[in-house]
Amino acid sequence: MFEEIPTIESILPLKIYNSFYIPSNIKRDIFMMERTVKCPNCGNTITTSGSYGEVVKVICPYCSTKGKVTFGYPISSDESAIEVSNLRKEYGDLVAVNNISFKVKKGEVFAFLGPNGAGKTTTVEMIESIRVPTAGAVKILGNDISSSFDQVKERIGVLPQEFHSFERLTVRETLEFFQKMFKNRASINEIIANLDLKDQENKLYMNLSGGLKQRVGVAISLVNNPEIVFLDEPSTGLDPKARREVWEVIAGLRNKGKTVFLTTHYMEEAEYLADHVAIIHKGNIIAEGSVEELIRKFGEGSILDIKNCKTEDAIDALKQSGFNAKQEDNGDIEVYIEHKERVLEILSILRHEAIDYDAIDIRRSNLEEVFLHLTGAKLSEEDE
Amino acid sequence: MNAGIIWASFKADLQSFYRSKATLFWTLLFPILLILMFGAIFSGVGDAEYELVVVDYDDSDMSVMFTEILNDTDIIKTNVKVIEEENILSYIKNNDIKRLIVIPDDFEQSLNTFYFDENVTTSIKFYFDQSEQQTNSIIRSVISAVVIELNKNISGGKDIILIDDIETISGEFEFIDFFLPGMIGFTIMQTCIYGSLERNTKFRKDGILRKLLTTPITRTEWILSKMLFQLFLSFVSAFLIIVIGIFLFGLNIHISLLMFILIIATSFLFTGMGMVIGRFVKDEESAGMAGGAVTFPMMFLAGTFFPLEQMPEFLQTIAKVLPLYYVNEGFRNAMIYLKTDDAIFHSVIVLIFAIIFFLTGLILTKWKED
Numbered sequence: 001m002f003e004e005i006p007t008i009e010s011i012l013p014l015k016i017y018n019s020f021y022i023p024s025n026i027k028r029d030i031f032m033m034e035r036t037v038k039c040p041n042c043g044n045t046i047t048t049s050g051s052y053g054e055v056v057k058v059i060c061p062y063c064s065t066k067g068k069v070t071f072g073y074p075i076s077s078d079e080s081a082i083e084v085s086n087l088r089k090e091y092g093d094l095v096a097v098n099n100i101s102f103k104v105k106k107g108e109v110f111a112f113l114g115p116n117g118a119g120k121t122t123t124v125e126m127i128e129s130i131r132v133p134t135a136g137a138v139k140i141l142g143n144d145i146s147s148s149f150d151q152v153k154e155r156i157g158v159l160p161q162e163f164h165s166f167e168r169l170t171v172r173e174t175l176e177f178f179q180k181m182f183k184n185r186a187s188i189n190e191i192i193a194n195l196d197l198k199d200q201e202n203k204l205y206m207n208l209s210g211g212l213k214q215r216v217g218v219a220i221s222l223v224n225n226p227e228i229v230f231l232d233e234p235s236t237g238l239d240p241k242a243r244r245e246v247w248e249v250i251a252g253l254r255n256k257g258k259t260v261f262l263t264t265h266y267m268e269e270a271e272y273l274a275d276h277v278a279i280i281h282k283g284n285i286i287a288e289g290s291v292e293e294l295i296r297k298f299g300e301g302s303i304l305d306i307k308n309c310k311t312e313d314a315i316d317a318l319k320q321s322g323f324n325a326k327q328e329d330n331g332d333i334e335v336y337i338e339h340k341e342r343v344l345e346i347l348s349i350l351r352h353e354a355i356d357y358d359a360i361d362i363r364r365s366n367l368e369e370v371f372l373h374l375t376g377a378k379l380s381e382e383d384e
Numbered sequence: 385m386n387a388g389i390i391w392a393s394f395k396a397d398l399q400s401f402y403r404s405k406a407t408l409f410w411t412l413l414f415p416i417l418l419i420l421m422f423g424a425i426f427s428g429v430g431d432a433e434y435e436l437v438v439v440d441y442d443d444s445d446m447s448v449m450f451t452e453i454l455n456d457t458d459i460i461k462t463n464v465k466v467i468e469e470e471n472i473l474s475y476i477k478n479n480d481i482k483r484l485i486v487i488p489d490d491f492e493q494s495l496n497t498f499y500f501d502e503n504v505t506t507s508i509k510f511y512f513d514q515s516e517q518q519t520n521s522i523i524r525s526v527i528s529a530v531v532i533e534l535n536k537n538i539s540g541g542k543d544i545i546l547i548d549d550i551e552t553i554s555g556e557f558e559f560i561d562f563f564l565p566g567m568i569g570f571t572i573m574q575t576c577i578y579g580s581l582e583r584n585t586k587f588r589k590d591g592i593l594r595k596l597l598t599t600p601i602t603r604t605e606w607i608l609s610k611m612l613f614q615l616f617l618s619f620v621s622a623f624l625i626i627v628i629g630i631f632l633f634g635l636n637i638h639i640s641l642l643m644f645i646l647i648i649a650t651s652f653l654f655t656g657m658g659m660v661i662g663r664f665v666k667d668e669e670s671a672g673m674a675g676g677a678v679t680f681p682m683m684f685l686a687g688t689f690f691p692l693e694q695m696p697e698f699l700q701t702i703a704k705v706l707p708l709y710y711v712n713e714g715f716r717n718a719m720i721y722l723k724t725d726d727a728i729f730h731s732v733i734v735l736i737f738a739i740i741f742f743l744t745g746l747i748l749t750k751w752k753e754d
């Protein structure tokens with residue numbers, strides 16, 4: 001049974017280890033035992049079925065590419081893994097976190113999305129009991145952390161922002177070191193295998209690339225087989241390939257039924273990974289919901305990208321016809337369209353005015369536009 | 385308290401330690417190189433002849449001949465002095481005399497009366513500085529060779545002339561005696577301050593401390609494991625330095641309980657000092673500079689390389705507020721000079737410093753983030 005994918009969709013061209021990926025809008029339907037996936041090679045969609053936690057091998061019927069699809073666990077219930085109420089943090093006069101409240105459900109990937117300095121680290125480190133809140137309460141797995149964080153420690157795994165482990169321990173020694181701290185102990189061999197660190201296990205941490213270090217960081221957070229994993233900007237500073245490898249690792253955690261609390265300032269990261277997104281800006285949560293919900297509620301419909309537009313007065317022509325158009329730094333023009341039908345209108349304007357351009361791209365508006373709409377500011381600089 | 389956690393943390397330090405060539409060099413090799421270098425520069429070069437002070441109460445033909453025979457050995461250079469008997473010990477002390485013989489006033493008479501009384505004897509007193517065992521055993525054997533020869537010629541082997549050994553401490557020591565205990569204090573200071581600084585700046589910046597806050601390791605377990613490692617390093621470097629001192633420089637090093645107490649107190653003292661410094665610096669770079677700014681002047685001012693007495697008076701006053709001064713003096717008195725009272729005094733001061741700095745360090749160290 002095939003499932004239709006809408007034509008105007010923000011589908012990320014992900015191709016990681018040749019695993020077939022589930023487009024973000026579809027994978028969220030987690031009770032479905034059938035999945036529509038996209039071939040990383042030819043882009044055609046295939047529907048496959050499986051049970052939760054299963055990894056199913058698929059062969060693309062169009063181009064015969066072989067790959068695998070992982071069936072994630074459903075979010076089992078509405079039970080909360082984390083409950084934050086009226087959490088507040090002041091640094092002198094600065095209110096870094098302003099009485100925020102939210103819940104993270106068991107089994108979901110919760111993305112805390114916000115620009116630099118929004119208060120992500122402050123919030124997550126208050127939840128991890130590393131920083132002391134000015135006010136408010138946090139419950140993890142039903143335990144109030146102000147009184148019983150010690151019980152919680154065995155059940156959570158933490159990767160702090162910009163974490164850098166002991167330079168002169170090997171990957172395996174590092175994992176063993178952190179594992180020794182806990183009573184709950186996961187199998188190190190399994191972690192190494194799952195995170196694809198087999199070739200690196202005897203290398204010194206200091207000799208690893210940035211991406212591998214982050215992967216080891218995630219591995220460290222798993223040594224006690226935690227129910228909740230906190231990852232503070234796990235992919236910041238990595239090149240796109242390494243970043244996607246980290247994403248794949250995080251998707252794997254979700255598929256194993258772990259709750260993931262992820263902070264990021266990459267909207268693609270939230271879009272690709274998150275079941276639930278909270279957007280934080282200047283210490284306040286300004287929007288919250290699934291990616292779909294946020295885009296439906298705050299997005300600007302779709303966006304038509306006119307690539308490399310060389311005609312001077314193209315913007316004026318579009319604006320005269322009542323379009324919201326703006327010139328990007330790279331010369332592209334972005335036009336916001338509420339209804340798909342208006343695409344044809346734009347095309348006829350372009351032809352009529354003899355506007356010169358390279359290509360046209362239509363995409364659904366993304367979290368970047370949601371953020372822009374909500375705050376009037378950009379989420380992040382192009383790329384760091 | 386979980387021994388497994390403490391051991392894991394200790395082991396991680398050990399692995400990091402022996403894999404870092406720079407750390408190995410600075411903690412183990414560098415102090416030894418310094419000792420070899422300074423030892424070579426300041427050792428009295430090629431003393432082929434050893435001076436022997438002769439106090440001759442007999443002043444007879446026989447005693448003068450005996451002195452001349454000693455002088456003719458080319459090993460001993462005699463230096464005849466006239467000193468009252470009761471002043472000999474203070475003379476030795478005040479003039480830093482390494483060895484001295486006293487020829488009794490019955491020397492010639494005894495040798496002459498042998499022909500009438502076979503049981504007559506006369507005793508030469510041999511005063512020697514016990515800190516110079518090696519040279520003095522040479523001198524001692526030269527003197528006894530001469531004495532045996534004389535006895536043989538006069539009596540056919542019966543001991544008329546005897547040698548009475550008297551140990552003294554002259555009060556002055558060689559430079560290396562002074563320098564080596566100072567190197568122990570200096571090395572412990574370096575490894576403890578820099579080790580402690582690394583844990584409180586680099587580990588903080590790298591998120592390791594934050595990460596540990598979310599694991600079950602307690603603060604006590606963490607500090608204990610790090611302290612155990614510092615103590616281990618301190619003992620290893622002290623051991624190496626002592627071995628060098630004994631086997632390369634022939635020092636007479638006294639290993640005592642006091643020395644162990646000093647090593648432990650010194651390790652706590654400077655680890656605590658590292659924690660205090662670590663509180664006021666942001667990153668590794670400024671930590672390195674702050675560490676240098678503290679250890680470098682202290683090393684010179686606290687009399688590690690030169691005796692305090694050679695410095696201007698105001699610097700000597702400064703030295704007396706520096707913890708390293710008491711560490712150095714404590715080690716010297718406990719290991720070499722064997723002035724137990726002074727050693728205890730210095731150790732107590734080091735212990736007090738250790739308690740103050742370690743507690744302040746513990747209190748000042750931020751465990752949680754703001």
Ligand SMILES: Nc1ncnc2c1ncn2[C@@H]1O[C@H](COP(=O)(O)OP(=O)(O)OP(=O)(O)O)[C@@H](O)[C@H]1O
Binds near residue numbers: 114753
């Ligand atoms: N220890 C501190 N003392 C004073 N101000 C702080 C402290 N930590 C953070 N801040 C301030 O609080 C605000 C929130 O910082 P926070 O680190 O939580 O942001 P963030 O969202 O994690 O940013 P980034 O993406 O850069 O990690 C910022 O303005 C920051 O300058």
Ligand SMILES: [Mg+2]
Binds near residue numbers: 120121122232
């Ligand atoms: Mg942050």
